[in-house]
Amino acid sequence: MTGIDRRPKRRPATGPQAVSMITVENLTRTYGAQRAVDDVSFTCEPGTVTGFLGPNGAGKSTTLRMICGLTPPTAGRATVCGVPYRQLGNPGRRVGVLLDASAQHAGRTGRETLALAAITMGLDTGRVPERLARVGLDRAAAKRRVRAYSLGMRQRLGLAYAMLGDPAVLILDEPANGLDPEGIFWMRGLLREFADRGGTVLLSSHLLREVEAVADRLIVIGQGKILAQGDKDQLLSAAGTVVRASDPAALEALFDRIGVTATRSADGTLLVPSDAETIAQAAAQAGVVLLELRPAGAGGLEEMFLRLTATNGLEEVSR
Numbered sequence: 001m002t003g004i005d006r007r008p009k010r011r012p013a014t015g016p017q018a019v020s021m022i023t024v025e026n027l028t029r030t031y032g033a034q035r036a037v038d039d040v041s042f043t044c045e046p047g048t049v050t051g052f053l054g055p056n057g058a059g060k061s062t063t064l065r066m067i068c069g070l071t072p073p074t075a076g077r078a079t080v081c082g083v084p085y086r087q088l089g090n091p092g093r094r095v096g097v098l099l100d101a102s103a104q105h106a107g108r109t110g111r112e113t114l115a116l117a118a119i120t121m122g123l124d125t126g127r128v129p130e131r132l133a134r135v136g137l138d139r140a141a142a143k144r145r146v147r148a149y150s151l152g153m154r155q156r157l158g159l160a161y162a163m164l165g166d167p168a169v170l171i172l173d174e175p176a177n178g179l180d181p182e183g184i185f186w187m188r189g190l191l192r193e194f195a196d197r198g199g200t201v202l203l204s205s206h207l208l209r210e211v212e213a214v215a216d217r218l219i220v221i222g223q224g225k226i227l228a229q230g231d232k233d234q235l236l237s238a239a240g241t242v243v244r245a246s247d248p249a250a251l252e253a254l255f256d257r258i259g260v261t262a263t264r265s266a267d268g269t270l271l272v273p274s275d276a277e278t279i280a281q282a283a284a285q286a287g288v289v290l291l292e293l294r295p296a297g298a299g300g301l302e303e304m305f306l307r308l309t310a311t312n313g314l315e316e317v318s319r
Ligand SMILES: Nc1ncnc2c1ncn2[C@@H]1O[C@H](COP(=O)(O)OP(=O)(O)OP(=O)(O)O)[C@@H](O)[C@H]1O
Pocket: 031, 036, 054, 055, 056, 057, 058, 059, 060, 061, 062, 063, 206
């Protein structure tokens, strides 16, 4: 697709912090004949939130599990903070991981869960009440057993657990699952703040809107392969231009002539994978009067994902 770079991209080095905190190189995982993850490469830099986006079964969880050393890759490698995850000493102090909110012991209270984690990491348990409060789990919730927690409460506890050791990196698999809209809004603020303080966040989701609101960078995966990746704004600007003419048929004929594939929308506008200047000049030369000409923006990004994931359960991605 025009304008979309599918290669892994590094942000320009802007200082000593600009080194990648997560590096994924040609990661591949097969299950029998199926390539669940197929030659996936990307990096995540400090100060950024990277949204890892794809429909169910696209290979997101398998990729994150390989990064965290839980699933051995068939080929390729991944490092976190410069080394394979399994080589990190006291990993909870370096990398906060939330892969499955229901993985916590159901018979322990929220407070016990965090206290045990603190002891394992060699931290003072005194920080536990404040950390629970920070994720919106009050005193009463802290005393309840995890089995009585809703999925949203488990996600909050999982986030507190992941952030307990003040890591530099967060790796989160579908952290918004089970959160209500207010909870999702809250979580975005938390992750944004973490990244703005220099942290690195990699989070997966099957919902474009959920990730788009917080991510600086997007990686789109479908059927195990990376379909697109880049800065969100770059992807947005690559998402094309919306154009409307007084004579729609003349405009379509013009695009046909110059070899531009235009997609017609229900409201009579055309989505075109070109920049506004190119379209305006072509229209002026052909004497076609334009009534509207604007970047497609988020709507275009959505269109793009629909097309990129067309055989990958696209309805899940765009909702
Ligand atoms: N342990 C396993 N054994 C066999 N197949 C697996 C295994 N783990 C994952 N897969 C398959 O690999 C593919 C990718 O799964 P994965 O869980 O990584 O996708 P996903 O993008 O995280 O989707 P979801 O959000 O549904 O978990 C799927 O087809 C899945 O069935």
